[in-house]
Amino acid sequence: MRLATFTDARGTRAGVVVDDAGRPAIADVAALRPDWSTALREWLPRLPGWREELAAVAAAAPRLALTDVVLQPPIPDPRHFYAVGLNYADHAREMGVPLPKQPRVFVKLPGTVQRPHGPIVHPGHSDTLDYEGELAFVVGRRCRDVPASHAREFIAGYLVVNDLSLREFVNPDTLVVAKGCDTFAPQGPWLTTADEIADARALRIRTWVDGELRQDGSTRELVYGPEELLAWCSRGITLEPGDVVTTGSPPGSGHGYSPPRYLRPGQRVRVEIDGLGAIENEVTAR
Numbered sequence: 001m002r003l004a005t006f007t008d009a010r011g012t013r014a015g016v017v018v019d020d021a022g023r024p025a026i027a028d029v030a031a032l033r034p035d036w037s038t039a040l041r042e043w044l045p046r047l048p049g050w051r052e053e054l055a056a057v058a059a060a061a062p063r064l065a066l067t068d069v070v071l072q073p074p075i076p077d078p079r080h081f082y083a084v085g086l087n088y089a090d091h092a093r094e095m096g097v098p099l100p101k102q103p104r105v106f107v108k109l110p111g112t113v114q115r116p117h118g119p120i121v122h123p124g125h126s127d128t129l130d131y132e133g134e135l136a137f138v139v140g141r142r143c144r145d146v147p148a149s150h151a152r153e154f155i156a157g158y159l160v161v162n163d164l165s166l167r168e169f170v171n172p173d174t175l176v177v178a179k180g181c182d183t184f185a186p187q188g189p190w191l192t193t194a195d196e197i198a199d200a201r202a203l204r205i206r207t208w209v210d211g212e213l214r215q216d217g218s219t220r221e222l223v224y225g226p227e228e229l230l231a232w233c234s235r236g237i238t239l240e241p242g243d244v245v246t247t248g249s250p251p252g253s254g255h256g257y258s259p260p261r262y263l264r265p266g267q268r269v270r271v272e273i274d275g276l277g278a279i280e281n282e283v284t285a286r
Helices: 042-059 089-095 148-154 176-181 226-235
Strands: 002-008 013-018 023-027 064-067 070-072 079-085 104-105 120-121 133-139 157-162 184-191 204-209 212-218 242-244 268-274 277-285
Touching: 002 023, 013 042, 013 064, 023 042, 023 079, 070 184, 079 212, 079 226, 104 133, 104 226, 104 268, 133 204, 133 226, 133 268, 148 226, 157 226, 157 242, 157 277, 184 242, 184 277, 226 242
Parallel strands: 079 242, 120 277
Antiparallel strands: 002 013, 002 070, 002 184, 013 023, 023 064, 079 104, 133 157, 133 242, 157 184, 204 212, 204 268, 268 277
């Protein structure tokens, strides 16, 4: 099942993405069930036992073409938003550095969250804006101190993220400046529920800049997979439904080229992951 947050003339609400004559469309379940919450975050804890009812309502709900709505981030305001550095083995080999002995987790600021097709706003004070296509997972139920062996029970689903950075500031002292600028984490296009993905460590992930393929990797190269990361992030920390963890990026970011190929206003970045869809964003001047 694919779950989206979208906006039209009636406001912002959650819906189900369905195939309509071979094209994705939104099943506007709120039209039939106005008593349901309009926030996707509120749906997540109910999903395991609610899926059949939701699917039945979606099948009967009116359809909205994607061209008639604005897709929002599936979770527009996650209470926690974590990211992970140096989490692809082939990326570590490319850089000539050892694999991390534990996940390198850091926090992304709330203002980084951006629509799947919204603009990436170049902050203007650095020429080192870089892209990183990533797989992210979304927490489905409140949890803490979850062992990796049970972590899958708490993953609601997956989405695509572009984790942007200002490379000149990527160091422990200035990581918030590097990673925390407004719009530095477009995500979506929707949440694909975990039951739709047989193996989250067997997904192809690609990034294009202006139509040129820059990243072409596989999540099989993840050092720490979603289950290990949820276990690590929940150590002593209560995770809430809708929390987002983005899992790192394969080789091919602009910083890895010689000379580096950083993003400029006017360029377009597309990130696509098999089975999850694609996000595409234009870099705009501030």
